[in-house]
Amino acid sequence: MSSRIYPEQVACSFEMPPRISPLTDACHHVGLKTDKTWKLEVKYINAVKGRGVFAIGSFSKGDFIVEYRGDLISDGEAQKRRRIYHPACSGFLFAFKLRGKTWCIDASREDGSFGRLVNDDHRHPNCRMKRIDIAGSTHLCLFALKDIKEGEEIAYNYGGEDYPWRKQMTTCEPDTPCVSSQSVLMSEPQWDEAAWLEDTGQQMTTCEPDTPCVSSQSVLMSEPQWDEAAWLEDTGQQMTTCEPDTPCVSSQSVLMSEPQWDEAAWLEDTGQQMTTCEPDTPCVSSQSVLMSEPKWDEAAWLGDTGHQKRKLLEARRGIKSQQNRDANCHQQKMEHFLLSVL
Numbered sequence: 001m002s003s004r005i006y007p008e009q010v011a012c013s014f015e016m017p018p019r020i021s022p023l024t025d026a027c028h029h030v031g032l033k034t035d036k037t038w039k040l041e042v043k044y045i046n047a048v049k050g051r052g053v054f055a056i057g058s059f060s061k062g063d064f065i066v067e068y069r070g071d072l073i074s075d076g077e078a079q080k081r082r083r084i085y086h087p088a089c090s091g092f093l094f095a096f097k098l099r100g101k102t103w104c105i106d107a108s109r110e111d112g113s114f115g116r117l118v119n120d121d122h123r124h125p126n127c128r129m130k131r132i133d134i135a136g137s138t139h140l141c142l143f144a145l146k147d148i149k150e151g152e153e154i155a156y157n158y159g160g161e162d163y164p165w166r167k168q169m170t171t172c173e174p175d176t177p178c179v180s181s182q183s184v185l186m187s188e189p190q191w192d193e194a195a196w197l198e199d200t201g202q203q204m205t206t207c208e209p210d211t212p213c214v215s216s217q218s219v220l221m222s223e224p225q226w227d228e229a230a231w232l233e234d235t236g237q238q239m240t241t242c243e244p245d246t247p248c249v250s251s252q253s254v255l256m257s258e259p260q261w262d263e264a265a266w267l268e269d270t271g272q273q274m275t276t277c278e279p280d281t282p283c284v285s286s287q288s289v290l291m292s293e294p295k296w297d298e299a300a301w302l303g304d305t306g307h308q309k310r311k312l313l314e315a316r317r318g319i320k321s322q323q324n325r326d327a328n329c330h331q332q333k334m335e336h337f338l339l340s341v342l
């Protein structure tokens with residue numbers, strides 16, 4: 001017995017599921033504390049830049065990319081940490097303003113998350129940082145400014161103008177001595193924090209209260225006193241896709257409850273991220289550096305007279321200096337912890 005398959009039936013069975021909105025997608029990943037590991041990878045780039053995050057799948061303009069995950073702390077606490085952190089760790093303090101008050105996400109802990117490893121590109125960023133609020137907690141998330149192809153490095157504009165790496169070439173090209181992170185530190189300009197914080201751009205996106213989007217223990221634990229009224233009065237753009245009683249973490253219910261979203265409006269939002277990330281050296285774990293180091297072609301190495309050897313020495317130097325920075329970073333954190341206990 002054979003049954004005829006009508007063309008429209010075939011078409012129906014291949015119907016694409018509706019695309020979930022970027023914000024719903026962000027809520028989902030923020031809630032579960034997950035990264036898109038099937039679409040992103042962390043790679044070691046060079047001794048100056050350290051690691052970076054790369055697309056291993058394509059993204060469309062507007063897509064949620066990754067959360068800049070860390071502890072939400074007050075500005076006072078951030079200043080305190082900045083004073084005692086090794087400069088390499090201070091590079092992970094991302095400050096932003098909310099109704100005239102400065103807050104900070106401290107992502108200095110090597111927690112394996114990807115957002116903290118996204119590098120700066122002020123000329124051709126393919127992402128932008130947006131602040132989103134989920135059930136009263138603030139999160140920073142990156143969204144694609146344009147279509148991103150497989151292989152591209154994920155990057156956003158850190159803001160400001162004075163980062164040392166913007167002034168100098170990263171010269172890790174073959175046959176060129178790689179600029180050491182030491183010289184980056186030496187050439188660091190004075191940082192005009194006040195001017196930077198006066199930047200007026202703001203981002204706010206809200207997932208409704210009562211939405212069980214967040215299970216972020218660390219954020220809740222370290223969160224400063226939260227001015228709920230001020231927060232709700234914030235005039236920033238509100239994009240709500242996590243409806244009350246809708247568990248954002250289930251993609252099924254997200255799809256069912258999803259409202260229409262306006263991609264153009266979302267991307268045209270004029271706000272800017274506020275950051276006081278110090279222009280420092282990367283705090284890189286030697287473990288991940290070793291893991292992400294490219295494979296060496298032993299045969300080529302043996303046959304090569306100079307180029308491979310130079311590259312290997314540069315990589316070794318990079319790993320060594322990062323190991324030192326890592327050790328410093330760890331020691332600084334221990335001291336910080338002991339001070340807070342005493």
Ligand SMILES: C[S@@+](CC[C@H](N)C(=O)[O-])C[C@H]1O[C@@H](n2cnc3c(N)ncnc32)[C@H](O)[C@@H]1O
Pocket residue numbers: 048049050051052091092116117118119120121165170278279280281282283284
């Ligand atoms: C949030 S971390 C980014 C991850 C970092 N690359 C790592 O390996 O840990 C910020 C630090 O990365 C480095 N960085 C970011 N963007 C860079 C760029 N375009 N060129 C050189 N270094 C950069 C700076 O050292 C900065 O302090």
